[in-house]
Amino acid sequence: MGGNNLNSTGVVNGRYGNFDVSVVSNGPVTAGGDIRSTGGWIISRHGRGWMDESHGGGFYMTDNEWIRSLNNKSIYTGGQLKGGSLRSDSDLSAGGVLKLDQTSYAGTWCPQNGAISHDSSGGILSCQSGRWQKDPAVLEQQECFETGNHNGRDFQEHRCPTGWYTAGLRFSGHRRGESTYMITCCH
Known part of the structure; x- marks a missing residue:
């Protein structure tokens, strides 16, 4: 064609087309195969x-x-989604274990009240009033002892002293026709 233009044509049929600059269409472009960019x-x-x-x-x-x-x-993938943060405007559900990579330390600053982390032993920490706090329901067992009705027919009151808590109660058998029990006290 010697560099001449094709204007006002109807249908142009051909087997291949090679264009040096661009292809412009004022309507849809339909391809019967893949569209590739090299x-x-x-x-x-x-x-x-x-x-x-x-x-x-x-x-x-x-x-x-x-x-x-x-x-x-x-969006579904058998692989991973990775980003700087993950936000859900509703519930967050995991089909497996929730793994926290960051270790935090009780008493140190935390970024947002309600945040959850863990300490170096895996204990759960929560951010309260700007500080990482251990769960108050987790009871420390620094020292423990047992008390109770060891010999049957013991009418004394057995309980943990002030500042200690009951960490366990177990039935230990029968003596002198009475049930015996042990209370484990810890603090």
């Missing part, structure tokens, strides 16, 4: 992106911050 991007504008027509899902952007799932479709 050195550039697939670029969209005006809140459009990629859509799977058969299932109604895909990805698009309507602002400078977020990539959105078309029609609020779920």
